[in-house]
Amino acid sequence: TEKKEVKYGTLTPKHRTDPAMEKFRDYGLGQFIHWGLYAIPGNEWEGVSARKGAAASEWIRTWSGETAPKGWKKTYDNLYKKFDPKDFDANAWAKQAKDMGAKYMIFTTKQHDGFALWPTKYSDYNITKSPYKKDIVKEVVDAYTAQGIDVYLYFSVLEWNNPDYLTKEPQTEEEKKKYNKFLQYTKNQLMELLDLYPEIKGFWFDGTWDQSWVKAYDFTYNLEKELRAKHPGLIIGSRFRNDEFGKRHFDSNGEILGDYEQGWERKLPQEYEWLDGNDWDAVMTIPPNGWGYMKDWSGLYTKTTDDLLDMLMQTVSMNGNFVLNFGPDGNGLMHPEEDIIAKELGDWMKVNAEAVYGVRHVDLPKTKLGYYTQKDKNLGLYHIYISVNIRSNQFLRVCG
Numbered sequence: 001t002e003k004k005e006v007k008y009g010t011l012t013p014k015h016r017t018d019p020a021m022e023k024f025r026d027y028g029l030g031q032f033i034h035w036g037l038y039a040i041p042g043n044e045w046e047g048v049s050a051r052k053g054a055a056a057s058e059w060i061r062t063w064s065g066e067t068a069p070k071g072w073k074k075t076y077d078n079l080y081k082k083f084d085p086k087d088f089d090a091n092a093w094a095k096q097a098k099d100m101g102a103k104y105m106i107f108t109t110k111q112h113d114g115f116a117l118w119p120t121k122y123s124d125y126n127i128t129k130s131p132y133k134k135d136i137v138k139e140v141v142d143a144y145t146a147q148g149i150d151v152y153l154y155f156s157v158l159e160w161n162n163p164d165y166l167t168k169e170p171q172t173e174e175e176k177k178k179y180n181k182f183l184q185y186t187k188n189q190l191m192e193l194l195d196l197y198p199e200i201k202g203f204w205f206d207g208t209w210d211q212s213w214v215k216a217y218d219f220t221y222n223l224e225k226e227l228r229a230k231h232p233g234l235i236i237g238s239r240f241r242n243d244e245f246g247k248r249h250f251d252s253n254g255e256i257l258g259d260y261e262q263g264w265e266r267k268l269p270q271e272y273e274w275l276d277g278n279d280w281d282a283v284m285t286i287p288p289n290g291w292g293y294m295k296d297w298s299g300l301y302t303k304t305t306d307d308l309l310d311m312l313m314q315t316v317s318m319n320g321n322f323v324l325n326f327g328p329d330g331n332g333l334m335h336p337e338e339d340i341i342a343k344e345l346g347d348w349m350k351v352n353a354e355a356v357y358g359v360r361h362v363d364l365p366k367t368k369l370g371y372y373t374q375k376d377k378n379l380g381l382y383h384i385y386i387s388v389n390i391r392s393n394q395f396l397r398v399c400g
């Protein structure tokens, strides 16, 4: 089909071959951590569950309907005054991730509520105003980097509480002025993150679906250019921006926008061909949904270690990275179920990691029993099958 003229399309080749991107392709397993003020309520408040009133645990600020506590938004916006995670130990998190076999991690610097976990100069709604005061982003970056785990920063453009934020395209001069101020604020925070944490390898952007941001494609195109110029090798996913026709993730010619596809969230592609040769990650919750801490997992199907191992192998067999989400509580402790799964995953990885790290898709008809991966066409391939009900899964190296 005729190529369309796209002025605000991709800024990087479809298949980057620089060392940073080759390392991204080799990760295999990553950890996502969603942490912020929403960890304090843990998807409930004064014994009332928000399960019926908010889309997900980290969306609890939007809790509405008859179950929502009176004056909830005000209560939520004041939670920063209570944020003082007594048990938070970034080194313990990083050690757990290391033992689990994670090669990179994605950490929420700021989710949709706009509360910054770093001492940003550009907003007062940040960690220094909480009793905890200290720079959590720095603690996490330092601890994981010390363990040899690469750090990517999750950044939500969308900010529910920012008076300058708009969801729709700015129309009036006043709206344009306000939103331009918001765009500049966003750019300032991103440049600040790169200045403060130069060790990071990339960004995981989120909250970029509103028309206000979609129509600001000239700004976002130039912002991506500036971020990449400031931090050579920076890795940015497909969720950051769109082209001038509003096409997100892929431009109007189907070319990926960014370095890896960020579309696989809580679901996996079934065919390798669907990926069209692009790099990608799959981010996964242990409960059905809910990225932030949820006190109560009862009544929900929460994925078993075997479920997650199967997803991991399905992902890496199709050249993706599988990123498992953890939602620490308001004191900085992981959910007890998350600790169990991290241990079991790690035990399996200690035996099978060679079939996960640095592997690529095998061009064979899909096996009915598990997944194929391979490191080097001449060294044979791995055939991993996840036994249905035992933890000690086997793999055999089939030398071609």
Ligand code: FHN
Pocket: 056, 058, 059, 206, 207, 265, 283, 291
């Ligand atoms: O709205 C967010 C959600 O809270 C969570 O952060 C996930 C993680 O991938 N991203 C958005 C939903 O697509």
